[in-house]
Amino acid sequence: MSGAAEEADSPPTHMSEDSPGSSSSGGSGGGRRTPDLRGGDNGGGPRASSSSSSAPPDQVLDNVLESVLEFLTAARDRNAASLVCRSWYRAEAQTRRELFIGNCYAVDPRRAVARFRAVAAVVLKGKPRFADFSLLPDGWGANVKPWLEALGPAYPCLERICLKRMTVTDDDLGLVARSFPGFQELSLVCCDGFSTLGLAVIAEGCRHLRVLDLIEDYVDQEDEAVDWISKFPVSNTSLESLMFDCVGAPFNFEALEALVARSPSLRRLRVNHHVSVEQLRRLMARAPQLTHLGTGAFRPEAPQGEGMSVSELAPSFAASTSIVCLSGFQEVNPEYLPAIYPVCGNLTSLNVSFASLTAEDLTPVIRQCHKLQTFWVLDTVGDEGLRAVAETCSDLRELRVFPLDATEDSDGSVSDVGLQAISEGCRKLESILYFCQRMTNAAVVAMSNNCPDLVVFRLCIMGRHRPDRITGEPMDDGFGAIVKNCKKLTRLSVSGLLTDKAFAYIGQYGKLIKTLSLAFSGNSDLSLQFLFEGCTRLQKLEVRDSPFSDRGLLCGLDYFYNMRFLWMNSCRLTMRGCREVAQRMPNLVVEVMEEQNEDKVETETVDKLYLYRSLAGPRGDAPPLVKIL
Amino acid sequence: MAGADVDVGTELRLGLPGGGAEAAKAGKRGYEDTIDLKLTLPTGGMQEDSAGKPEPAADKAKRPAEAAAADPEKPPAPKAQAVGWPPVRSYRRNAMTVQSVKIKKEEETEKQQPAGAAAGANGSNFVKVSMDGAPYLRKVDLKMYNTYKDLSIALQKMFSTFTATGKIRHRNEGKMVEAVNGSDVVTTYEDKDGDWMLVGDVPWEMFVASCKRLRIMKGSEAIGLAPRAKDKYKNKS
Numbered sequence: 125m126s127g128a129a130e131e132a133d134s135p136p137t138h139m140s141e142d143s144p145g146s147s148s149s150g151g152s153g154g155g156r157r158t159p160d161l162r163g164g165d166n167g168g169g170p171r172a173s174s175s176s177s178s179a180p181p182d183q184v185l186d187n188v189l190e191s192v193l194e195f196l197t198a199a200r201d202r203n204a205a206s207l208v209c210r211s212w213y214r215a216e217a218q219t220r221r222e223l224f225i226g227n228c229y230a231v232d233p234r235r236a237v238a239r240f241r242a243v244a245a246v247v248l249k250g251k252p253r254f255a256d257f258s259l260l261p262d263g264w265g266a267n268v269k270p271w272l273e274a275l276g277p278a279y280p281c282l283e284r285i286c287l288k289r290m291t292v293t294d295d296d297l298g299l300v301a302r303s304f305p306g307f308q309e310l311s312l313v314c315c316d317g318f319s320t321l322g323l324a325v326i327a328e329g330c331r332h333l334r335v336l337d338l339i340e341d342y343v344d345q346e347d348e349a350v351d352w353i354s355k356f357p358v359s360n361t362s363l364e365s366l367m368f369d370c371v372g373a374p375f376n377f378e379a380l381e382a383l384v385a386r387s388p389s390l391r392r393l394r395v396n397h398h399v400s401v402e403q404l405r406r407l408m409a410r411a412p413q414l415t416h417l418g419t420g421a422f423r424p425e426a427p428q429g430e431g432m433s434v435s436e437l438a439p440s441f442a443a444s445t446s447i448v449c450l451s452g453f454q455e456v457n458p459e460y461l462p463a464i465y466p467v468c469g470n471l472t473s474l475n476v477s478f479a480s481l482t483a484e485d486l487t488p489v490i491r492q493c494h495k496l497q498t499f500w501v502l503d504t505v506g507d508e509g510l511r512a513v514a515e516t517c518s519d520l521r522e523l524r525v526f527p528l529d530a531t532e533d534s535d536g537s538v539s540d541v542g543l544q545a546i547s548e549g550c551r552k553l554e555s556i557l558y559f560c561q562r563m564t565n566a567a568v569v570a571m572s573n574n575c576p577d578l579v580v581f582r583l584c585i586m587g588r589h590r591p592d593r594i595t596g597e598p599m600d601d602g603f604g605a606i607v608k609n610c611k612k613l614t615r616l617s618v619s620g621l622l623t624d625k626a627f628a629y630i631g632q633y634g635k636l637i638k639t640l641s642l643a644f645s646g647n648s649d650l651s652l653q654f655l656f657e658g659c660t661r662l663q664k665l666e667v668r669d670s671p672f673s674d675r676g677l678l679c680g681l682d683y684f685y686n687m688r689f690l691w692m693n694s695c696r697l698t699m700r701g702c703r704e705v706a707q708r709m710p711n712l713v714v715e716v717m718e719e720q721n722e723d724k725v726e727t728e729t730v731d732k733l734y735l736y737r738s739l740a741g742p743r744g745d746a747p748p749l750v751k752i753l
Numbered sequence: 754m755a756g757a758d759v760d761v762g763t764e765l766r767l768g769l770p771g772g773g774a775e776a777a778k779a780g781k782r783g784y785e786d787t788i789d790l791k792l793t794l795p796t797g798g799m800q801e802d803s804a805g806k807p808e809p810a811a812d813k814a815k816r817p818a819e820a821a822a823a824d825p826e827k828p829p830a831p832k833a834q835a836v837g838w839p840p841v842r843s844y845r846r847n848a849m850t851v852q853s854v855k856i857k858k859e860e861e862t863e864k865q866q867p868a869g870a871a872a873g874a875n876g877s878n879f880v881k882v883s884m885d886g887a888p889y890l891r892k893v894d895l896k897m898y899n900t901y902k903d904l905s906i907a908l909q910k911m912f913s914t915f916t917a918t919g920k921i922r923h924r925n926e927g928k929m930v931e932a933v934n935g936s937d938v939v940t941t942y943e944d945k946d947g948d949w950m951l952v953g954d955v956p957w958e959m960f961v962a963s964c965k966r967l968r969i970m971k972g973s974e975a976i977g978l979a980p981r982a983k984d985k986y987k988n989k990s
Contacts (some may be wrong), residue, residue, distance in 0.1 A: 256835025256844070314844070340844045370844070397852075455852055478848060528849065530841040559839060586839040591847060643838065669835065694835075 139247065139288045139313050141226075142580045142615045142639070144557065181698055193478035199224045218242055225249065226688050228266055228290065229713065232740040233274035244283045245309075246275060250290035252691050252734055254316060254666060259693055259732065261717070263747045266290045267317075269299075276303030284309040284335075291315065294322035301329025308362075309335035319344035324352035331357055334389070335365040342370075349373035353380050365392035369418045371453065374398045384410040391446075393420025397454040400425040401463075402432050408440040417444070419452030422460055422479075437463035451475035451500075458485040468492035475500040477526050483509035490687075491516050500524040503538045503559060510542035514549025517527040522555040532587050536561025539570075540593070547571035555580035563620060568602030572609035580734040581606050582617035588644045588669075591621040598622055604629030607637070614661075617641040631658020641666040649676030656680045663687050669694040672703025681705065684712055689736035695728040706736065706753035713738045714753040715746065878961060884912050884938070884969040895961045901953055908940065912969060942967045 132719065138301060186705070193216055196202050206216040209351065223247040237243075250266025268290045275282060282304045292315050298306065307330045312318075320343070324337065333356075333677075351374050354718035361383065368375075384390060390411050397515070399407070399420030408414070424431025447467045449572040456479040471493050476486070477500040478645070486509045493499075496517040501509070503525050505643070514521070523546060525538055539562040547567070553575040563585050569580075583603075591598055600621035606631050607613060614636050618626065622645035630637070638661055645651070652672050654661065656679050665687065672694040684690065699716070706714040742752040788876040841972040878895040891911050898904045952960070952967070 254837065256842040257840050258843050259837050314842075340842065342844065454848070455855060478845075478852065480853070526845065527839065527841065528847075530839050530846060532839065559841070584839055588835070588838075641840075643840070668838075 139249070139286055139311070148327045155340035160344040186211055186215055189220050193219045197222070221245060222247065222284075224391040224432050224748075227316040227736055227738075228268075228271065229740060229743050230568065230688075230736060233271045237274050237278035241278075243279050244281065246271075246279075246282065246284070246288070247286045247288075248290060249288045250665070252689060253289070253664075254668070254691055254693065255289060259668075261747060261749045264750065265743065265745050265747070267745060268292050268296050268616060270298055272299045274402065280304065281306055283307060284311075286311040286313070287315055288313040289315065291317040292322070293317045294319055294325065297322035298325045298329070301325050304330075306332055308332055309337075311337040311339070312341050313337075313339045314341065316342040317344070319346050320350040320352045320371065320375075321346065323368075323371070324350045324355045327352050332362055336363070336523055337365055337367040337392075338370055339367060340370050343372060345373055349375070351376045351379065353383060356383050359386070361385040361387045362389060364389045365393035365416075367392065367418065369394045369396050369420075369454070371396050377403055381406055381410060387411075390414065391415035392449075394451060395420040397421045397452075400431070401437050401460055405432070405437055405440045408444055412443050413446055414444055415446045416449040416473075417447055417452070419450065421455040422453045423455050423457040429518045434460050434463050438466060445470070445473070447496075449473040449475075453479040456481070457650070460480075461485060461489055464489065465492060468510065469494060471496055473498040477502055477524065480528055481509070482505045482506070485513065493517060494519075496520055498522040500526070502526050502528050503536065504528050506537045507539055507542035510538060511545045511549075514545040517550060518552070520546075520550040520553055523550070523553065523558040526584065527559040527560060528559075530559070530586070534561065534586065536586065540564040540566070543567045545568050547574040549582065551575060552577060554578060557582040557584075557617075559584045559586060559669055561586055561590075563590075563599065563602075564591045564594050564604035565597065565599060565605075566594070568599070569605040572602075572605040576610060577612060578610040579612050580615040581610065581613060582615070582641070583619055584617065585620040589621045590619075598626070598674065600626040600629065604633070607633040611636075613637060615639040618645055619643060620645075623647050624650045624654070627654040631655050634659050636661055638662065639664040639666075642670055643668045644670060646670050646672065649673055649679065652676035653679040656683045665690045667692045671696060674704070677701050677705060682706060684709055684735065685737050687737070689734065691732075691734050695733075698728045699730060700728065702730055702733055702735075711737055711739065713740075713742055716751050716753060717749055718751070789936065880942075880964055880966050882911070882967040884907065885971055887912065893967070895964060900957055901960075904952075905940070908967075908969065938969050938971055940967060940969050 190744055201219055202216055206213045223240055223243045224247045226249050228248050228250045268287060297318055355568055384407055393414055395418055397420055401424050404419055421600050441464050448470055449547050453476050469492055472495055474496060481504055483505050486505045490512050497519055538560050544567040547570050551574055554577050603618050603626050624647045627646060637659050649672055702714055702716050712735050714735045716730045718727055746752055879892045882891045882893055941949050942952050942964045943949055943966045
C-alpha cells in the first residue's frame with residue numbers, strides 16, 4: 125500500500141491518496157507546455173528523452189545504488205530517480221517492491237512487469253470514482269484479469285494485492301490462489317464481480333494468508349452461499365486481519381469462532397451484520413488481543429428483554445484492552461452502547477456511520493473518547509451531537525458526517541452550526557467530509573481559520589445550487605477562504621451555489637490541490653480555465669452537471685498530460701470538442717458515452733466524458749455504450 | 754444550540770392548547786397528525802400524516818436536533834432527482850435501506866407483543882377503552898385503523914349512547930377551543946411509561962406503538978394534559 129495513506133489505527137482509508145504527510149514533490153517545475161508523464165503516480169513512466177546525451181554516466185556502482193534505492197519507498201520519488209539516467213533507471217526498476225498503478229488502463233500490464241522485475245506488492249485502481257454513484261454502465265471495464273495473467277508468471281513470489289474499484293471474478297480469485305504460493309495479503313475495496321465461492325478459493329488456496337480485507341465491495345449473493353469460513357487452514361493460521369462486513373450472506377458462525385481461536389496473530393476482525401451481541405461476546409472471548417473490531421449488528425438475537433443484557437456484554441470490552449478502532453453497529457440497539465464504555469478511553473477510531481443514533485445516544489459515548497482521531501457518524505446526531513464531539517475530541521483528525529436520508533429534499537439534521545462547533549473544538553482537523561442541507565459562508569470561513577491543517581475538505585450541500593442560508597449569497601467566499609487559509613489542502617469537493625468567482629479563488633490559491641470534485645457549479649467556461657491554469661498540481665478532476673462547454677474543455681489541452689484523468693458528465697460537451705481533444709493529444713484516451721435517446725440516433729451531445737493519459741492506447745474491452753475517440 | 758425552539762404549547766391557558774405556530778414547527782417531516790377529530794366536521798384543512806414519503810428513513814426519523822430553519826412545508830411536487838446525487842456511495846445507500854427496513858419490521862413486531870393477549874402473527878393490537886360514566890369497557894384493535902379519524906369514528910360508534918351530545922372531541926390543531934362544557938368529552942391514552950396523554954399529538958404510528966389503553970374523559974378533566982405530550986415527544990423519535 126502507499127504507506128503514508130494507511131494508518132494502523134483508523135478505519136481503512138480505502139487506499140486513499142489523501143494523506144497529510146505526503147508533500148513529496150516530483151511535480152514539474154517550469155515548462156508546463158511539454159507533456160510531463162512523470163508527474164503522476166503512474167507506475168510506468170517513460171524514459172527520459174533528453175538525459176543520455178549531455179551528462180556522463182554516473183560512477184556509482186550499480187549494487188551500491190540499488191542498496192540506497194531500497195530505502196526509497198514513495199512512488200513519486202522512485203519515478204523521479206528513474207529519470208536520472210539509464211543506470212539509475214535500471215537500478216530503480218530492480219528494487220521497486222511495490223507497484224502502484226493509479227489507473228489500470230494507463231499502461232499495459234506486460235509492459236509494467238517487463239520493467240519491474242522484483243515486485244512483491246501490487247496496488248491497482250480501476251474505475252473512476254463516480255462509478256460509486258451509479259454513473260457508469262454495467263460492464264464498463266476495469267477487469268483485473270489481464271493484470272493477473274501478466275503478474276502470475278512474472279512475480280511468483282508476489283505477496284500482496286490491493287485492488288480498488290475493479291471487477292474481480294471468482295475465477296480471478298482462483299488465479300490469485302494458484303499463481304502465488306506465498307500469497308499473504310488481499311485487499312479489495314469497492315470491487316465487484318465475486319462471491320463467497322471466490323472467497324472460499326482464497327481461504328483454501330492461500331495457506332499463508334495474513335490479511336483478507338473486503339471493504340465496501342458488492343459481493344454477489346449466490347443462491348447457496350458457500351461456507352468459505354470453513355475453508356481456512358485447520359491448523360493455526362497466520363491471519364492478522366479479516367474484514368468481511370460487506371459480505372451480505374450469512375456464514376457459519378461456529379467455523380468463525382473456531383477460526384478466531386486458532387489465529388493467534390489476529391488483530392483486526394470485522395464481521396457482518398449476521399452477528400448478534402451474544403455471538404460477538406463469544407468472538408471477543410476468543411480474541412482478547414484485537415486492536416480493530418467491527419461489531420456486526422450489535423443487537424441481541426432475541427427481541428428485547430429476552431437476550432443478553434448490557435452488563436453481560438461490558439466485561440468483554442473491559443477485557444479487550446487493545447481495542448483502538450471500533451466499527452459495525454449495523455443494526456444497533458442503542459441500549460447496548462454503554463457496553464463499549466471500557467474501551468472508549470483508548471479509541472482512536474470510531475465508526476458509527478451505519479447506526480441511526482441521536483445526540484442522546486451518542487453523547488455519553490463520545491464524552492469518553494478523548495483520544496479519538498477518526499470519527500464517522502450519521503447526521504442523525506444533529507448539531508447537538510457534533511457539539512459534544514467538538515467539546516471532547518480535541519485530537520480529532522478526520523471527521524465524516526453522512527446523511528441518513530441522502531436525497532436533495534430531506535430535512536437534514538446538521539448545518540453550519542455543527543460545522544462551526546467542530547471547527548472550534550477540533551483544531552487539528554485534517555480531513556472532513558460533511559453532508560448537510562444548510563450552510564453559511566461564515567461557518568466555512570471559520571473552519572478555514574480554525575483548522576489550518578486541513579488536507580481534505582469535502583462539503584456536500586445536498587440541495588442543488590443552494591446559497592448561504594443566512595445571507596443568500598453564493599458560497600464562493602467560504603470555499604475561497606478554505607483554499608486561501610488551508611495551505612496544505614490537496615483534496616477539495618465543492619457544492620452549493622457557486623459562481624466563476626469561486627473557481628478564480630481555487631485557481632489562485634489551490635496550488636497543492638490534486639483532487640477536485642465539482643457538481644452543479646460555476647457560471648461559464650471561465651471556471652474551467654481558472655482551474656486548469658491555476659491548479660498546477662491538479663491530477664484528478666471530476667465534474668458533473670455544470671455549464672461547461674467544449675471551449676472550457678479545450679482550455680485543458682496543455683494540462684491533460686499532467687493529470688491522471690478528467691471526468692465530466694451532464695455538462696455541455698459535444699462530440700466535436702471531444703474529438704478535437706483526442707486528435708490533438710495522442711497519449712490521451714478519450715472515452716465518451718453519448719446521451720441516450722430512444723431513436724438511438726447518434727447525437728452530438730456528450731453525456732459522459734472520461735479522459736486519461738495512457739501509454740497503452742485505446743482499450744479493447746469497452747462495452748458498446750462507450751466510444752473511444 | 755442555536756435557534757432554540759420556543760414551544761408555544763407550554764403556555765398555560767384554559768382550554769386545550771392550540772395555535773398556528775405549532776403547525777409550522779411540527780410540519781417538518783409531515784408530523785401534521787393533529788387533526789380535528791370533531792366528527793361533525795369533515796377533515797377540513799387539517800393535514801394527516803403525509804403518507805407520500807416512501808423513504809424508509811422517514812418512519813425512523815428523529816426530530817432534527819435544531820429547528821432553526823424556518824422552512825415551511827416542502828414543495829408539493831419534488832423535482833426529479835439527479836442520478837447519483839447527493840454523492841453517497843450506492844453501497845452505503847443499499848446498506849441503510851436494508852437496515853432500516855429490517856429494523857422497522859422488528860420494531861413493529863416488538864411493539865405488538867406487549868399490546869395485548871390477542872397479538873399474533875397477524876399483528877393485532879387490542880387495547881381497552883374506558884369511558885367515564887359508562888358501565889363497561891370496550892376493546893379496540895388499533896391495527897384496524899390508519900388514522901386518528903378512523904379511530905374516532907369507531908369510538909364514536911362504540912360510545913355514542915353514553916355522551917350527551919354524541920361528540921367525542923380530540924386534539925384540535927390550529928383552533929382555539931371554546932371553554933369546555935360538561936357535555937363534551939375528550940379521548941386520552943396511557944402510554945408505555947404510564948403517563949396519560951391527549952390523543953392526537955403525535956404521528957399515528959408513534960401513537961399506536963405507545964398506546965396501552967384508552968380513556969374517554971370529561972373535557973373539564975383533560976386540561977393540562979397536552980403540554981406534557983408536546984414536551985415528552987419533542988426530543989424522541
